[in-house]
Amino acid sequence: MIKDTDTDVPVLKPEEEARLHEQHGVPVHVAPTQKRGKNNDRVTDAILTCEDVNVFYGDFRAVTGVDLDFARNQITALIGPSGCGKSTLIRVLNRMNDLIDGARVEGKVTFRGVDMYAKNVDAIEVRRRIGMVFQKPNPFPKSIYDNIAYGPRVIGMKVANMDDLVEEALTGAALWTEVKDKLKQSAFGLSGGQQQRLCIARTIAVKPDVILMDEPCSALDPIATTRIEDLMAELRRNYTIVIVTHNMQQAARVADRTAFFTALADEGTGDRTGVLVEYGTTTQIFESPRDQRTEDYISGRFG
Amino acid sequence: MTTGQRSVLDSVKPLGYRGKKLSGEKSPASLVFLILIWAALAVSFIFLLVLIITTFVEGFAVMRPGLFTNYPSSSPRDAGARPAILGSVWVVAVTALLTIPLGVAAAIHLEEFADKHNKFNRMVELNVQNLAAVPSIIYGLLALAFLSMLGFQNKNVVIGGAMALGLLIMPVIIIATREAIRSVPQEIREGSMALGATKWQTVWRQVLPSAVPGIATGSILALSRALGEAAPLLVLGGLVFVSFDPDGIMSQFTTMPIQIFNWSSRPQAQFHELAAAASIVLLVLLVLMNALAIYIRNHYQKRW
Ligand SMILES: Nc1ncnc2c1ncn2[C@@H]1O[C@H](COP(=O)(O)OP(=O)(O)O)[C@@H](O)[C@H]1O
Numbered sequence: 001m002i003k004d005t006d007t008d009v010p011v012l013k014p015e016e017e018a019r020l021h022e023q024h025g026v027p028v029h030v031a032p033t034q035k036r037g038k039n040n041d042r043v044t045d046a047i048l049t050c051e052d053v054n055v056f057y058g059d060f061r062a063v064t065g066v067d068l069d070f071a072r073n074q075i076t077a078l079i080g081p082s083g084c085g086k087s088t089l090i091r092v093l094n095r096m097n098d099l100i101d102g103a104r105v106e107g108k109v110t111f112r113g114v115d116m117y118a119k120n121v122d123a124i125e126v127r128r129r130i131g132m133v134f135q136k137p138n139p140f141p142k143s144i145y146d147n148i149a150y151g152p153r154v155i156g157m158k159v160a161n162m163d164d165l166v167e168e169a170l171t172g173a174a175l176w177t178e179v180k181d182k183l184k185q186s187a188f189g190l191s192g193g194q195q196q197r198l199c200i201a202r203t204i205a206v207k208p209d210v211i212l213m214d215e216p217c218s219a220l221d222p223i224a225t226t227r228i229e230d231l232m233a234e235l236r237r238n239y240t241i242v243i244v245t246h247n248m249q250q251a252a253r254v255a256d257r258t259a260f261f262t263a264l265a266d267e268g269t270g271d272r273t274g275v276l277v278e279y280g281t282t283t284q285i286f287e288s289p290r291d292q293r294t295e296d297y298i299s300g301r302f303g
Numbered sequence: 304m305t306t307g308q309r310s311v312l313d314s315v316k317p318l319g320y321r322g323k324k325l326s327g328e329k330s331p332a333s334l335v336f337l338i339l340i341w342a343a344l345a346v347s348f349i350f351l352l353v354l355i356i357t358t359f360v361e362g363f364a365v366m367r368p369g370l371f372t373n374y375p376s377s378s379p380r381d382a383g384a385r386p387a388i389l390g391s392v393w394v395v396a397v398t399a400l401l402t403i404p405l406g407v408a409a410a411i412h413l414e415e416f417a418d419k420h421n422k423f424n425r426m427v428e429l430n431v432q433n434l435a436a437v438p439s440i441i442y443g444l445l446a447l448a449f450l451s452m453l454g455f456q457n458k459n460v461v462i463g464g465a466m467a468l469g470l471l472i473m474p475v476i477i478i479a480t481r482e483a484i485r486s487v488p489q490e491i492r493e494g495s496m497a498l499g500a501t502k503w504q505t506v507w508r509q510v511l512p513s514a515v516p517g518i519a520t521g522s523i524l525a526l527s528r529a530l531g532e533a534a535p536l537l538v539l540g541g542l543v544f545v546s547f548d549p550d551g552i553m554s555q556f557t558t559m560p561i562q563i564f565n566w567s568s569r570p571q572a573q574f575h576e577l578a579a580a581a582s583i584v585l586l587v588l589l590v591l592m593n594a595l596a597i598y599i600r601n602h603y604q605k606r607w
């Protein structure tokens with residue numbers, strides 16, 4: 001099911017946007033002032049933006065010159081062959097890269113219009129607002145209940161009733177009915193799919209604005225994958241979601257917008273670096289790709 | 304591994320065999336080496352076994368309640384190791400209190416917070432490894448010098464002994480704790496940080512609890528080493544006649560290994576039997592501590 005988001009959120013070419021701006025007297029597009037490439041649609045209601053983002057691991061440049069907007073309350077998929085910097089980029093979006101020795105970000109990343117890499121911005125605060133679900137389910141070695149309660153506790157959230165919050169989070173992650181009788185049991189006893197939904201529940205328990213997911217289904221079987229995909233469609237109402245996936249069908253099924261990345265070899269060094277090839281609505285990317293490389297990848301001729 | 308087998312293997316010549324020289328486990332050189340290793344192991348094991356058996360045979364006869372309840376005496380019939388046992392308990396307990404918190408804190412710093420590229424940190428790291436190889440008597444001398452600096456007249460006090468043994472086992476505890484911290488998967492740290500936990504909260508509430516079994520195992524093994532040490536305490540003047548129960552960190556003391564040393568250096572054979580009996584007690588204690596360490600490792604260590 002591909003949602004046709006063109007109806008509710010218009011995709012604007014920069015010229016059209018400028019025209020609308022003039023017409024209404026207000027900027028329709030919040031953040032980027034920077035030019036976007038021709039195959040890179042801008043977004044009217046961006047919650048997160050990247051402007052000329054370069055990411056380095058030591059001297060190695062893993063991602064080069066990414067301009068990308070993420071629309072509020074939509075699901076944006078990042079696709080592309082492995083090694084093209086999808087994980088690297090998604091980890092930039094909540095400053096998880098700060099934890100990697102030698103990782104460095106150049107360019108501007110804004111969240112609600114604020115440069116999240118500015119000196120006065122606390123990375124901890126960024127991560128409270130922008131949660132993350134990882135490739136391999138990583139529940140804490142604690143009970144199911146404590147896995148959920150951990151986040152609200154450490155960030156000092158005002159919680160009237162923790163039991164209610166735990167139930168709410170588990171319900172939100174479509175896990176409540178399965179675990180409500182064993183909340184005190186270890187999270188390690190759950191199946192892989194349940195563990196991943198627990199990780200999602202844990203993330204929504206701290207009520208973030210954005211949820212980043214790096215290949216959340218790659219370790220799961222098809223049934224568990226379907227459940228997570230259904231869950232994402234639910235979560236979309238309240239959260240902005242960015243998902244990395246190596247599964248194109250998954251992107252086609254769940255995402256409103258899709259960004260296609262590839263790795264280009266540097267002529268000089270031969271090092272491969274990730275670049276954004278094309279960004280648009282999922283319908284457009286899959287049905288009428290504008291770049292030959294996107295078309296090749298979508299049709300399975302590459303990657 | 305017999306020559307018969309080898310000649311069969313030689314004649315069969317496996318697929319892809321290009322007439323290369325035999326290598327790995329089948330070459331004659333490595334076979335000889337293997338035999339040498341086994342021989343070395345067997346020799347040391349036999350010595351150990353003989354030692355343990357003779358100690359048990361000799362000491363078993365004088366294993367009596369008095370050994371645990373009596374004070375030392377010039378008559379072997381009445382002599383006991385009560386102050387030495389209590390002294391060992393005091394010194395090892397104070398050593399644990401001094402060393403474990405400090406060692407664990409140092410390990411947390413080195414593993415989680417220190418910049419690994421910083422020259423100073425790298426030097427600290429290297430020296431922790433080196434300290435583990437320093438002869439124990441050096442730590443005794445260090446503690447002796449430190450106590451003199453503080454103006455202690457009598458250096459054979461519980462706190463002094465604990466300092467010397469603490470220095471001795473500190474590197475062991477640091478290394479074991481670092482190992483335990485390192486075995487906590489990075490995903491757990493990332494999961495915690497991604498929720499907006501601080502680094503400190505992550506270490507304190509996720510990493511440390513998961514590392515506790517490893518830290519406990521390492522600490523117990525380190526303390527069992529402290530329990531068996533005599534040299535650094537002898538330097539402090541531990542070879543004294545203590546006929547009272549130690550009752551505080553400033554109390555004079557003697558320990559089990561020193562008592563054993565004392566008794567075995569007496570001329571009378573009965574004292575040698577006492578030394579053997581005390582050795583049994585010490586051995587049993589050490590085996591129990593090691594068993595506890597292994598139990599904790601096997602039953603509480605998290606498998607990820
Ligand atoms: N921690 C790291 N240190 C050094 N290089 C890394 C690190 N993580 C990823 N890379 C490199 O960055 C490039 C992009 O990796 P990644 O973002 O994981 O790609 P993807 O998720 O698209 O498969 C790869 O060449 C990878 O080897």
Ligand SMILES: [Mg+2]
Pocket residue numbers: 086087088
């Ligand atoms: Mg990846």
